[in-house]
Amino acid sequence: MWDGVYDVIVVGAGHAGCEAALAAARMGCKTALFVINSDRIAEMSCNPSIGGVAKGTVVREIDALGGEMAKNIDATGIQFRILNKKKGPAVRAPRAQADKYAYRERMKRVIEETDNLDVVQQIVDDIIVEDGKVKGVVTHLGAKYGAKAVVVTAGTFLRGKIIIGFEEFEGGRMWEPAANKLSSFYERHGFRVARLKTGTPVRIDGRTIDFSKMERQDGDEPPPFFSYWTEPKEIEQIPCWLTYTTPETHRIIRENLHRSPMYGECKLITGVGVRYCPSIEDKIVKFPDKERHHVFVEPEGRNTVEFYPNGTSTSLPYDVQEQIIHSIPGLENAKIIKPAYGIEYDFVDPTHLYPTLETKLIRGLFNAGQINGTTGYEEAAGQGIVAGINAALYAMGKDERFVLGRDEAYIGVMIDDLVNRGVREPYRLFTSRAEYRLLLRYDNADYRLAKYGYKFGLLTREQYERVKRKYETVKVFIEKLKEIKIKPSESPVEIKETKSAYELLKRPEVKLEDILKVVPVKVSVDDEKLLREILEEVEIEVKYEGYIKRQLEEVRRFRKLENVKIPKDFDYDVVPISIEEKQKLKEMKPLTLGQAARLEGIRPASIPILSIYIEKWK
Ligand code: FAD
Numbered sequence: 277m278w279d280g281v282y283d284v285i286v287v288g289a290g291h292a293g294c295e296a297a298l299a300a301a302r303m304g305c306k307t308a309l310f311v312i313n314s315d316r317i318a319e320m321s322c323n324p325s326i327g328g329v330a331k332g333t334v335v336r337e338i339d340a341l342g343g344e345m346a347k348n349i350d351a352t353g354i355q356f357r358i359l360n361k362k363k364g365p366a367v368r369a370p371r372a373q374a375d376k377y378a379y380r381e382r383m384k385r386v387i388e389e390t391d392n393l394d395v396v397q398q399i400v401d402d403i404i405v406e407d408g409k410v411k412g413v414v415t416h417l418g419a420k421y422g423a424k425a426v427v428v429t430a431g432t433f434l435r436g437k438i439i440i441g442f443e444e445f446e447g448g449r450m451w452e453p454a455a456n457k458l459s460s461f462y463e464r465h466g467f468r469v470a471r472l473k474t475g476t477p478v479r480i481d482g483r484t485i486d487f488s489k490m491e492r493q494d495g496d497e498p499p500p501f502f503s504y505w506t507e508p509k510e511i512e513q514i515p516c517w518l519t520y521t522t523p524e525t526h527r528i529i530r531e532n533l534h535r536s537p538m539y540g541e542c543k544l545i546t547g548v549g550v551r552y553c554p555s556i557e558d559k560i561v562k563f564p565d566k567e568r569h570h571v572f573v574e575p576e577g578r579n580t581v582e583f584y585p586n587g588t589s590t591s592l593p594y595d596v597q598e599q600i601i602h603s604i605p606g607l608e609n610a611k612i613i614k615p616a617y618g619i620e621y622d623f624v625d626p627t628h629l630y631p632t633l634e635t636k637l638i639r640g641l642f643n644a645g646q647i648n649g650t651t652g653y654e655e656a657a658g659q660g661i662v663a664g665i666n667a668a669l670y671a672m673g674k675d676e677r678f679v680l681g682r683d684e685a686y687i688g689v690m691i692d693d694l695v696n697r698g699v700r701e702p703y704r705l706f707t708s709r710a711e712y713r714l715l716l717r718y719d720n721a722d723y724r725l726a727k728y729g730y731k732f733g734l735l736t737r738e739q740y741e742r743v744k745r746k747y748e749t750v751k752v753f754i755e756k757l758k759e760i761k762i763k764p765s766e767s768p769v770e771i772k773e774t775k776s777a778y779e780l781l782k783r784p785e786v787k788l789e790d791i792l793k794v795v796p797v798k799v800s801v802d803d804e805k806l807l808r809e810i811l812e813e814v815e816i817e818v819k820y821e822g823y824i825k826r827q828l829e830e831v832r833r834f835r836k837l838e839n840v841k842i843p844k845d846f847d848y849d850v851v852p853i854s855i856e857e858k859q860k861l862k863e864m865k866p867l868t869l870g871q872a873a874r875l876e877g878i879r880p881a882s883i884p885i886l887s888i889y890i891e892k893w894k
Pocket residue numbers: 287288289290291292293310311312313316317318319320321322323398399400401429430431432433434448449450455458474475476553589617618619644645646647650651652653656657
């Protein structure tokens with residue numbers, strides 16, 4: 277007998293779980309969201325911020341698909357900026373400082389107000405499988421819940437171990453119990469489970485910080501909100517502060533390395549850490565010649581005195597943490613409210629997954645977020661919405677699958693990397709991971725993805741119409757710029773003969789606003805926000821047209837392989853390729869020829885051969 281029956285069960289209400297559960301429920305599936313502590317839904321375990329380079333683009337992608345993260349940070353953020361404004365559009369991205377308490381409260385409210393969605397505060401200990409298919413979950417209270425699909429988003433909680441110096445205790449993150457039983461479910465069913473680690477800095481009492489010794493960093497005005505659907509509004513933005521480590525900080529760390537759970541004689545941490553977001557002791561060991569490191573001092577919210585010294589994450593003992601903090605200008609007298617700590621946890625090898633995030637070993641079971649070896653809220657949320665949509669499609673008995681290509685979204689790049697290459701260290705997104713990054717910009721996520729959001733019922737018709745109208749207007753606008761002639765006497769820059777506004781805009785020193793001052797272009801858009809988006813798009817498309825065209829050409833070649841589907845029953849044994857390649861292909865079960873080509877160990881020369889045999893098979 278079941279204690280409850282659902283279409284979709286989501287295990288975990290972090291950033292992945294919230295997006296997965298909202299997507300499934302909004303698509304009409306009866307959904308349950310299991311969480312260890314329901315007061316900490318959408319908790320920011322570490323940094324109180326959302327976005328950044330590549331990650332900010334992911335948040336816009338989630339928004340274009342009809343997810344919640346962008347709206348949630350817009351409603352609760354305390355500082356908004358566009359990073360890399362002076363650089364090319366491929367690396368520009370929005371970033372916001374969050375009020376972490378308001379952030380989780382609002383997300384909890386959204387979840388509570390969503391139809392078809394129940395929150396269940398119980399720890400899932402086991403997953404019920406029959407005939408290779410998911411049937412439901414069992415909790416630590418012995419309760420059983422039935423489901424057609426289960427999405428696991430357990431974050432850092434699987435056999436989580438918190439470490440401060442040589443002290444260690446069980447925990448999924450500070451003051452929350454670990455989930456100690458679910459890993460053995462995966463091991464029993466043949467999944468590879470391994471350890472990773474991450475860490476977080478102390479939290480400091482702002483009343484004891486001397487900000488006069490730090491550089492102030494303000495947000496942009498007007499605040500550049502994340503969501504395409506957030507109306508412009510004024511908010512009171514709160515500054516962040518920049519200070520640096522000193523030679524004294526480095527001395528303290530070097531002299532105490534023997535007390536580190538990673539570098540000391542008693543190696544408590546064995547998991548691999550985040551290379552690109554290292555602990556302060558990692559930085560001192562790996563970059564011994566660097567004289568100082570940035571420390572960004574960031575507020576944790578509007579109604580708290582807590583500050584987050586970004587860049588000082590550590591798992592050294594508490595007395596060393598105090599010395600480190602007091603050696604930093606402005607923090608000499610700072611009082612620590614919460615200690616820093618390291619955490620080690622289990623993750624499940626993501627090469628066990630299809631690009632839908634469904635596992636290859638059990639039908640109807642999906643993994644998303646940190647459990648797949650990633651790190652970061654945005655990476656987790658991006659996987660969450662994809663897993664949620666696919667779990668809903670599966671639960672509804674549809675044959676359709678939702679897979680994002682590397683040419684369509686950073687989320688697609690990330691999932692493709694995870695499922696084809698696996699992870700050896702916590703996976704984080706960078707622009708350099710994307711081959712077509714000039715196409716995967718933060719400004720055009722709606723162009724790329726709103727069609728899916730609308731198709732799956734996560735965007736309204738009105739929202740989708742806005743996107744279509746935007747890009748139709750961009751086209752018309754560019755055509756008008758081609759027709760408008762600007763004489764040398766009118767030109768904002770020196771020219772010898774009359775040129776079209778379009779030709780002029782291609783010049784790096786000419787901005788669209790300079791041209792519009794001389795020759796206003798009329799468009800029938802009365803929404804100021806939409807108009808600003810259109811102008812941004814026109815400027816990028818005209819200025820970078822050559823590069824964009826080249827990338828589109830590369831995408832056409834990429835798509836040729838990507839569009840060749842490999843039949844489910846295809847027999848690799850008939851193909852004259854090496855035994856190792858056959859084994860790899862049988863294990864990895866690529867869905868397309870393109871995916872097969874990206875697998876480690878598959879030779880480029882084998883792809884045309886495979887292509888011929890797939891064609892014959894059909
Ligand atoms: P989480 O946000 O961890 O959420 C997991 C959810 O699953 C929770 O709601 C939990 O209650 C629930 N849960 C787990 N197991 C069960 C179960 N069996 N039954 C029911 N519910 C369950 N990221 C960075 O980008 N940079 C950093 O510097 C960084 N440092 C970090 C430091 C620490 C100490 C921690 C804990 C995390 C850090 N992270 C960092 C990671 C970041 O918090 C995660 O990437 C992100 O939160 C992952 O989201 P998620 O949804 O996958 O999991």
